[in-house]
Amino acid sequence: MNEHESHQHPHTLDIISRPRRNRRTDSIRKMVRETILSADDLILPLFVKEGKGKREAVPSMPGIFRNSLKDTVAEAMAAFKLGIPAVALFPALANSKKDQYASESMNPKGLLQETVAAIKTKVPGITVITDVAMDPYSSDGHDGLVENGRIDNDKTVKILGEMALSQARAGADIVAPSDMMDGRVGYIRERLDYEGFTDVGILAYSAKYASAFYGPFRDALQSAPKASKNIPGDKKTYQMDPANVREALKEVYLDVEEGADMIMVKPALPYLDIITTIKSNIELPVAAYNVSGEYAMIKAAAQKGWLDENAAMMESLLSIKRAGADMILTYFAKDAAKLLG
Numbered sequence: 001m002n003e004h005e006s007h008q009h010p011h012t013l014d015i016i017s018r019p020r021r022n023r024r025t026d027s028i029r030k031m032v033r034e035t036i037l038s039a040d041d042l043i044l045p046l047f048v049k050e051g052k053g054k055r056e057a058v059p060s061m062p063g064i065f066r067n068s069l070k071d072t073v074a075e076a077m078a079a080f081k082l083g084i085p086a087v088a089l090f091p092a093l094a095n096s097k098k099d100q101y102a103s104e105s106m107n108p109k110g111l112l113q114e115t116v117a118a119i120k121t122k123v124p125g126i127t128v129i130t131d132v133a134m135d136p137y138s139s140d141g142h143d144g145l146v147e148n149g150r151i152d153n154d155k156t157v158k159i160l161g162e163m164a165l166s167q168a169r170a171g172a173d174i175v176a177p178s179d180m181m182d183g184r185v186g187y188i189r190e191r192l193d194y195e196g197f198t199d200v201g202i203l204a205y206s207a208k209y210a211s212a213f214y215g216p217f218r219d220a221l222q223s224a225p226k227a228s229k230n231i232p233g234d235k236k237t238y239q240m241d242p243a244n245v246r247e248a249l250k251e252v253y254l255d256v257e258e259g260a261d262m263i264m265v266k267p268a269l270p271y272l273d274i275i276t277t278i279k280s281n282i283e284l285p286v287a288a289y290n291v292s293g294e295y296a297m298i299k300a301a302a303q304k305g306w307l308d309e310n311a312a313m314m315e316s317l318l319s320i321k322r323a324g325a326d327m328i329l330t331y332f333a334k335d336a337a338k339l340l341g
């Protein structure tokens with residue numbers, strides 16, 4: 001028996017390390033906390049609808065609305081006041097505005113373009129991110145051009161280049177291609193630079209998976225992909241297989257080479273390993289999209305009284321940050337920012 005043991009209380013275990021000492025009080029837990037979530041990390045996605053009418057609830061996303069342009073500007077203002085640095089805009093268009101070529105996406109007076117311009121005028125300090133993909137504008141509901149029974153990659157990329165340019169002209173700070181076509185980041189960079197928009201950034205949805213968790217978003221925009229001759233009613237020929245991680249790295253490396261400024265993983269919670277892997281392999285900032293289905297799950301369970309909404313929300317967002325995300329797109333952004341104070 002050594003001296004140390006001889007002083008031991010009879011009921012005390014003979015252990016030196018007691019990790020619980022660092023969890024004993026709230027102030028100690030604060031000091032040793034490894035990950036700090038802040039409103040600075042959050043990006044609020046917003047759905048814009050045409051007309052001046054009242055906001056429309058998205059049934060599968062409680063608390064989320066399709067807003068008119070004016071109300072969208074107010075939402076951006078409210079987010080900015082809460083310390084949220086950026087919004088990501090998604091237009092909800094009438095079916096009559098949709099066509100095979102997503103022509104409306106290049107209309108300088110289009111809903112998205114006018115919304116971007118209005119936000120940049122009224123809330124100049126906020127960063128405006130626009131989505132580059134055909135689906136909200138496409139009568140086929142796909143992110144790519146459906147022609148002759150296939151999704152034509154290269155023709156789609158040309159359309160995306162013009163779409164991104166139109167968004168840049170409207171005042172977008174960052175364009176975010178979410179289409180998963182090959183070669184689009186490089187082409188968009190080239191088009192933007194050629195037209196003088198060298199300051200407009202590219203947030204590439206590099207690792208975007210063919211996920212069931214986008215369901216509520218497609219309700220919000222009425223943009224579900226349609227099946228047609230030889231084309232399935234899903235996005236599996238361009239969005240990634242949820243089984244793959246090395247392929248995500250391949251996509252990320254290509255987008256880095258093609259000039260992306262930031263890259264994104266989407267969805268977030270079922271893909272935390274992808275976020276961590278990418279974060280440890282590249283130097284660019286990494287964003288993660290806490291998508292509509294992830295939001296809907298927490299909301300639905302909370303509405304049933306099955307879990308504590310705020311606690312589940314904060315734990316989810318913290319986990320995404322801990323996995324390695326520098327930025328989190330989330331429909332919870334305002335609620336979280338309020339709690340973060």
Ligand code: PBG
Pocket residue numbers: 131133134135143178179213214215216217218235290291292293
């Ligand atoms: C479309 C796009 C989608 C989302 C963002 N951009 C849907 C899709 O790919 O079908 C989903 C976002 C969400 O579910 O919250 N290019």
